[in-house]
Amino acid sequence: MEDRSILELREMAQEYKYDFKDPYLYKEVFDKGLNEEKVIKISKIKGEPEWMTEFRVNAYRIFISKPMPTWGNTELLNKINFDDIHYYVRPEDDHKTSWDDVPEYIKKTFDRLGIPEAERKFLAGVTAQYESEVVYHSIREDLAKQGVIFTDMDSGLREYPEIVRKYFGTVVPPEDNKFAALNSAVWSGGSFVYVPKGVKVSIPLQAYFRINAKNMGQFERTLIIADEGSEVTYIEGCTAPVYSSQSLHSAVVEIIALPNSKVQYITIQNWSKDVYNLVTKRAVAYENAKVGWIDANIGSLLTMKYPSIYLLGSGARGEIISVAFAKTGQHQDAGSKIILAAPNTSATVTSKSISIGSGRASYRGLVKVYKEAKNAKVNVQCDALLLDPESRTDTYPVIEVHQPNAAITHEATVSKISEQQLYYLMSRGLTAEEAKTLIVHGFIESFIKELPMEYAVEMNRLIALEMEGSVG
């Protein structure tokens, strides 16, 4: 049975230095399906402190007690067979995925995006490791000099147990939702970032990440702590499609932005188009802190992801900019949650979705203003672009306001590409497809300009690729 996947391989790439004494124990753990005993064993294999083992067990109990969500795309959700999933994968060095097994469309995308050869094989799970270049080591050293911690979550727990214990699971508790509970029970990988007081990290923490795709995984767990007055930008994912034979990706990301800090978290999600991407992302922002989620969802079968910002300190600000591409067969159910619980807090949400063919994009948003949030301000703008007659978009906004002087605006637009826009661009030589692609670029320009240059370039190429053959 060919059940090795890129996820396993990524795990392999993590080079765990564990003592494998009992081969039978591992065999059991690596089987499909989950129970309490397995959760404990995962924690033991990783050599975790007891509190984490207890955290996992408690989360597992919550996971089994919580029903499946009864909202969103329940039809697809109910197709998930939890007994048919590997919850922990074996860190060993050999690998069996062959380049020939990688789907043609993934290879083609690598080509078109100009992903370097070595990186493609890594992304496709053909090689377990991707050679780090010297430049990345020097970046790592620079960060270390400033006291910045940037490591994978497992190492973070081993090396900085007291910081991890203080914050882990405080922003997204296992009780939050069924998939957050599942992640809490079986998490592996992800990133741990701590930026000390007053340190401004000048480069986005991404150059790394691109080559260290090992930080991505099926149940990754990321924790970012920006201490007072610090600044950091974190980039997750890459435009290259991530091929996986595992069908469920359920991550949790927690951000703690302490007073006067700034955190920007950029995601470009491009899972292969058979993956369930059910992710909980949440940030808390204290006094005068600023948090931004810049979130693009391009791949996956079903994505359910609603980046949230809890503005807990006075003057805290939040920004969520998201883009969703839903092609035929895909459902991007994305959105945002903004909770304003302190005076003078403000947030803006800009959501752009593009539905192609019979693709479906949904926006689900919550704005909640507590009584304490005097002078709170929120602007929500949702724009949907439908490319084909069978394309679908839905908006489910919820606005709950308990502070009478809060200023809340919510605007939603649904548009189609006008025939006259196409004609105008075609009169300058562009084909209908090129014209549509350019119009789509324009539609998401406000997102693209938030990206670092090389990501913006790749994102543009990716859009062109996604648009290919989309003109009937």
Add this chain to the structure above:
Amino acid sequence: MLKIINLKAKVKSLDKPILNGVDLEVKSGEIHCIMGRNGSGKSTLGHVIMGNPDYEIEEGEIYFNGQLINELPTNERAVAGIYLAFQNPIEIPGVTLANFFRYTTKKFYPENIPYPQIRKKIIELLGKFGIPEDTMRRYLNEGFSGGERKRIEAMQVLVYKPKLAILDEIDSGLDIDGLKQVVRYINEYVEQNPESSIIFITHYSRLLQYLNPNKVHVMIGGRIVMSGDMSLAKEIDEKGYSWLEGNVVS
């Protein structure tokens, strides 16, 4: 270069005939002016030549360099060498002028010319037409003044170097100095590209004093009812269109 025979076309959505049998021949290197009142069909003629999907050809033929182009997609007409400067250029939100040119020039310039070189030339041309360089970062036609739109539409003749440029009401929205400047560069273009032809579509005869057209046509009721030289334009200037309307039996 361009030969139109008995062209009849209607607005698709309204099923309303606009062109009622237009005949027109433009030879290589010629400058033509098509004049007429609002609603005479002169702008529609430009759009039908370009292939605007709002209109449907019911009868007649359009030949470009000997090829029947009635069914040719708009982009292929453009690449073949037809350019239409829109009277009302369309706004494309989020698409910068720079991006627009990056994509469109690919269709008209050999691949071995690097884009920065083309870009430099475009900025130079924009400058010539009185458009500052930072306009490249603005979104296509969004919030552009009437004058800016017209200058940029006209300036693209020099970018794409078409065999046939149709300039639709290029004079409206431009002040007299702007108009002189635009016409000067178009005249220069024709001098430097003696094979290329230009059709000016205009309501007013004020444009004509800066041109030396080979032919002047008058459209009324979706047909070219009279063709002549500059003296025809002068007559219209003096007597107005009603003089002609009186003479036309339709």
